[in-house]
Amino acid sequence: MTQTQTISLTINGEAVTATVPVRSNLVDFLRNDLGLTGSHVGCEHGVCGACTLEVDGAMIRGCLMLAVQADGATVTTVEGLADSPRGQALRDAFHRRNALQCGYCTPGMLASALEYVEAGRPADRAAIREHISGNYCRCTGYQAVVDAICDLIGQGAKA
Amino acid sequence: MSVAKPLPHDAAKLHVTGAARYVDDIPVPAGTLSLAFGQAEIARGRITGMDLDAVRNAPGVVAVLTADDLPFANDVSPSVHDEPLLAAGEVFYLGQPVFCVVARSHLLARKAARLGRLTYEDLPAILSIDDALAADSRFEEGPRIYIKGDVDAALAGAEHVIEGTLELGGQEHFYLEGQAALALPQEGGDMVVHSSTQHPTEIQHKVAEALGMPMNAVRVEVRRMGGGFGGKESQGNALAVACAVAARLTGQPCKMRYDRDDDMMITGKRHDFRIDYRAGFDGDGRLAGVDFTQFCRCGWAQDLSLPVADRAMLHADNAYLLPAARITSHRLKTHTQSATAYRGFGGPQGMVGIERVMDHVAHALGRDPLDIRQVNFYADQGEGSAESQTTPYHMEVEDFVLNEMLAELKETSDYRKRRAAAATWNAANPVLKKGIALTPVKFGISFTLTHLNQAGALVHVYQDGSVHMNHGGTEMGQGLFQKVAQVAAARFGVDAGKVKITATDTGKVPNTSATAASSGSDLNGMAVQAACDEIRERMARFLADQHQAQVSDVRFQDGKVLVAGAEYSFAEAAAACYVGRVSLSATGFYKTPKVQWDRIKGEGRPFFYFAYGAAVTEVVLDTLTGENQILRCDILHDAGASLNPALDIGQIEGGFVQGAGWLTTEELVWDDKGRLRTHAPSTYKIPACSDRPVVFNVALYDGENREDTIYRSKAVGEPPFMLGISAFMALSDAVAACGDVYPSLDAPATPERLLAAINRVRP
Numbered sequence: 016m017t018q019t020q021t022i023s024l025t026i027n028g029e030a031v032t033a034t035v036p037v038r039s040n041l042v043d044f045l046r047n048d049l050g051l052t053g054s055h056v057g058c059e060h061g062v063c064g065a066c067t068l069e070v071d072g073a074m075i076r077g078c079l080m081l082a083v084q085a086d087g088a089t090v091t092t093v094e095g096l097a098d099s100p101r102g103q104a105l106r107d108a109f110h111r112r113n114a115l116q117c118g119y120c121t122p123g124m125l126a127s128a129l130e131y132v133e134a135g136r137p138a139d140r141a142a143i144r145e146h147i148s149g150n151y152c153r154c155t156g157y158q159a160v161v162d163a164i165c166d167l168i169g170q171g172a173k174a
Numbered sequence: 175m176s177v178a179k180p181l182p183h184d185a186a187k188l189h190v191t192g193a194a195r196y197v198d199d200i201p202v203p204a205g206t207l208s209l210a211f212g213q214a215e216i217a218r219g220r221i222t223g224m225d226l227d228a229v230r231n232a233p234g235v236v237a238v239l240t241a242d243d244l245p246f247a248n249d250v251s252p253s254v255h256d257e258p259l260l261a262a263g264e265v266f267y268l269g270q271p272v273f274c275v276v277a278r279s280h281l282l283a284r285k286a287a288r289l290g291r292l293t294y295e296d297l298p299a300i301l302s303i304d305d306a307l308a309a310d311s312r313f314e315e316g317p318r319i320y321i322k323g324d325v326d327a328a329l330a331g332a333e334h335v336i337e338g339t340l341e342l343g344g345q346e347h348f349y350l351e352g353q354a355a356l357a358l359p360q361e362g363g364d365m366v367v368h369s370s371t372q373h374p375t376e377i378q379h380k381v382a383e384a385l386g387m388p389m390n391a392v393r394v395e396v397r398r399m400g401g402g403f404g405g406k407e408s409q410g411n412a413l414a415v416a417c418a419v420a421a422r423l424t425g426q427p428c429k430m431r432y433d434r435d436d437d438m439m440i441t442g443k444r445h446d447f448r449i450d451y452r453a454g455f456d457g458d459g460r461l462a463g464v465d466f467t468q469f470c471r472c473g474w475a476q477d478l479s480l481p482v483a484d485r486a487m488l489h490a491d492n493a494y495l496l497p498a499a500r501i502t503s504h505r506l507k508t509h510t511q512s513a514t515a516y517r518g519f520g521g522p523q524g525m526v527g528i529e530r531v532m533d534h535v536a537h538a539l540g541r542d543p544l545d546i547r548q549v550n551f552y553a554d555q556g557e558g559s560a561e562s563q564t565t566p567y568h569m570e571v572e573d574f575v576l577n578e579m580l581a582e583l584k585e586t587s588d589y590r591k592r593r594a595a596a597a598t599w600n601a602a603n604p605v606l607k608k609g610i611a612l613t614p615v616k617f618g619i620s621f622t623l624t625h626l627n628q629a630g631a632l633v634h635v636y637q638d639g640s641v642h643m644n645h646g647g648t649e650m651g652q653g654l655f656q657k658v659a660q661v662a663a664a665r666f667g668v669d670a671g672k673v674k675i676t677a678t679d680t681g682k683v684p685n686t687s688a689t690a691a692s693s694g695s696d697l698n699g700m701a702v703q704a705a706c707d708e709i710r711e712r713m714a715r716f717l718a719d720q721h722q723a724q725v726s727d728v729r730f731q732d733g734k735v736l737v738a739g740a741e742y743s744f745a746e747a748a749a750a751c752y753v754g755r756v757s758l759s760a761t762g763f764y765k766t767p768k769v770q771w772d773r774i775k776g777e778g779r780p781f782f783y784f785a786y787g788a789a790v791t792e793v794v795l796d797t798l799t800g801e802n803q804i805l806r807c808d809i810l811h812d813a814g815a816s817l818n819p820a821l822d823i824g825q826i827e828g829g830f831v832q833g834a835g836w837l838t839t840e841e842l843v844w845d846d847k848g849r850l851r852t853h854a855p856s857t858y859k860i861p862a863c864s865d866r867p868v869v870f871n872v873a874l875y876d877g878e879n880r881e882d883t884i885y886r887s888k889a890v891g892e893p894p895f896m897l898g899i900s901a902f903m904a905l906s907d908a909v910a911a912c913g914d915v916y917p918s919l920d921a922p923a924t925p926e927r928l929l930a931a932i933n934r935v936r937p
């Protein structure tokens with residue numbers, strides 16, 4: 016009954032080839048088959064944002080994309096964030112500004128934040144709030160998350 | 175010193191790299207099996223047939239368990255053994271676990287669990303507060319009643335009397351990480367359990383009962399949770415017990431996590447309440463007496479409902495002197511999920527009751543609600559008399575600081591000016607109405623079940639000077655581990671980074687209480703301090719001896735140990751003590767002093783102290799659609815002498831947003847069959863970033879705990895949640911601007927409820 020398919024993709028800079036059930040979603044594949052447990056699942060139907068990650072430069076919900084759809088794609092998860100200087104800087108900003116408590120939303124939040132920063136958008140709190148509204152955080156009240164993103168953009172402006 | 179520093183969360187580095195492990199991330203041995211529950215499809219009935227053949231024959235299924243297959247106790251209740259793990263003949267709510275599938279993967283288990291064919295004999299289900307009252311379906315023999323003075327005489331003699339009813343919805347915890355557990359069988363029948371729980375000892379206890387083993391055969395470990403908020407105080411029992419039993423029966427490691435829908439259908443939530451009130455007062459709004467009746471919907475099993483309902487009664491006064499009061503509490507049993515602990519533990523519900531009264535009194539007199547609140551405040555510490563400070567449960571409030579805090583917050587928030595500006599705006603704008611409200615919080619700190627106010631710790635110093643710290647508290651994001659590590663570091667005069675924070679482990683510290691009631695830092699901080707001081711004392715004695723000095727002359731500071739002119743690094747001192755055969759390991763223990771009360775009569779001192787706070791919230795409401803936005807929120811909160819201001823401010827910001835969510839967007843809807851219709855984030859709306867206040871100013875009140883707590887700090891987990899009440903009252907204020915009638919707004923104040931209230935108010 017279970018059909019499988021072989022896929023090849025690049026994950027955090029590494030070439031990966033694997034045979035996956037065609038119904039398996041991307042985040043389950045990353046977590047269960049590759050042990051990349053930094054991507055979390057909070058709702059598994061595209062609402063909470065905990066599974067947000069980067070596929071070919073776009074932010075997607077790992078629970079709404081099938082693993083087979085990522086065949087040939089370039090995927091970056093939270094584990095691979097440090098490969099770009101901006102990803103590293105974003106991590107540092109989240110750390111410095113206490114933009115996390117339980118940390119469960121953090122990998123997805125970082126992915127969405129990175130999308131905002133990479134697009135060269137300004138340290139405008141209203142725009143940032145709007146941008147990360149697809150990522151739920153039950154702990155922080157979001158204040159520190161917005162602070163961290165502003166912080167990073169401010170630093171870039173200074174540099 | 176490491177204490178009072180705004181250090182980031184201890185695991186922040188792990189979180190931003192994705193390396194922090196939650197239960198479902200722990201690498202498991204090959205052959206680990208996954209579990210899923212088959213759930214009841216009706217709210218109440220007798221099971222007449224269970225055809226599980228299709229389940230057993232489904233791909234990947236290894237075993238299917240029913241109540242009959244459980245070798246020992248079929249119970250996961252944290253209180254009175256009334257909560258079977260798997261339904262035994264009868265079902266009591268829609269969603270109740272009836273059978274348990276053990277399969278080769280999470281998805282296969284879930285798929286198979288849908289294939290059960292259950293038949294029932296339907297029995298009438300009691301769903302609502304009214305149903306339960308009509309059937310006299312309740313916990314305890316009758317209502318609990320606390321009495322102070324003669325409230326009937328006070329109401330009869332009062333210049334003015336108001337009365338009303340308030341409906342308060344429940345709340346789903348929506349911890350981002352769902353419930354999860356992993357059981358690993360050991361030699362000799364022992365079991366190691368990893369659980370996402372706030373209460374490892376309870377998990378150990380229930381697993382031991384289910385396996386027919388003593389508690390020493392079960393070890394429970396908790397490194398972290400992805401949020402708890404009370405929802406992991408007792409609700410993790412079912413998963414851990416199921417995993418342990420299945421692991422015993424199959425001999426394989428077993429894990430289970432609830433998918434979000436299952437989580438919301440199975441687990442308990444915040445209790446919803448109805449509160450009736452009658453209040454008598456004079457022309458200045460000074461209360462003469464208040465009569466509250468609290469109806470609390472507890473669901474099908476007792477769980478923690480009695481202490482939750484007690485705490486609602488204990489917060490029916492909030493910050494106000496009630497010269498006469500009667501508080502009646504009905505704990506109603508219904509065929510719905512068993513309501514459970516949730517941040518504030520009944521306190522928020524009790525508090526909204528009296529805040530509604532304040533608002534209603536102000537409306538009746540045409541006054542600013544803040545004036546009414548202030549005229550009824552207890553007196554600040556050192557200024558009151560027994561008369562002005564006695565709560566409805568006859569405890570004297572000794573540490574009140576809200577008069578002073580309010581004076582400060584009124585200034586910093588520009589409250590009066592903004593209230594006047596809102597009135598001007600409202601006069602000019604027929605559609606968009608603004609509302610502003612300032613509400614205070616006085617929250618009692620201690621477990622009301624007095625014996626729970628104890629904690630233990632285990633500290634080792636290794637010969638290289640590194641420190642290993644363990645205590646009974648659990649980390650769910652609140653920053654407890656870091657705060658307590660700061661305490662340990664301060665005792666040894668070393669950097670907080672020198673202290674290794676380790677997972678909570680029933681094998682290291684036994685008989686712990688849940689990390690709940692905001693007590694984590696208070697209790698565990700003190701226990702760790704005691705353990706560190708024991709070791710420090712031994713080290714000091716040894717080194718003093720070596721140098722013919724006094725023990726009191728040995729100093730531990732800046733990573734050094736100083737004695738009689740000699741200077742050791744902390745590592746050198748530890749090595750010297752090791753060679754000198756000094757024990758460098760100690761346990762610590764703490765029990766909260768002063769607390770003692772009678773919960774049946776409602777008399778005594780349930781709380782060691784109170785934590786305070788106040789918030790001013792301004793909203794704008796579209797009176798055509800009910801849509802609204804929090805424009806600004808200013809908070810002044812009392813964390814005593816904060817152990818870590820950065821972490822405490824994070825708790826306050828998050829607490830406010832969660833509290834405001836409870837009273838505004840978060841709506842639980844059950845249909846007339848008892849099916850929860852809002853069982854996922856697609857239908858249940860927690861605050862998103864765009865819902866939080868546009869301007870958000872949070873400050874810590876500069877004070878210290880008058881009681882002898884750890885470094886004079888105060889607990890901070892729950893109290894800020896109730897600052898969210900100001901958002902609800904601000905919405906009520908905006909509705910009130912639409913006409914002359916009192917809005918009597920119910921919660922959650924969804925756009926639908928707001929529109930209904932506007933229609934009531936409109937001339």
Ligand code: FES
Nearest residue numbers: 057058059064078
């Ligand atoms: S798990 Fe993918 S959006 Fe919630």
Ligand code: FES
Nearest residue numbers: 116117152153154
């Ligand atoms: S930090 Fe817990 S959900 Fe965001």
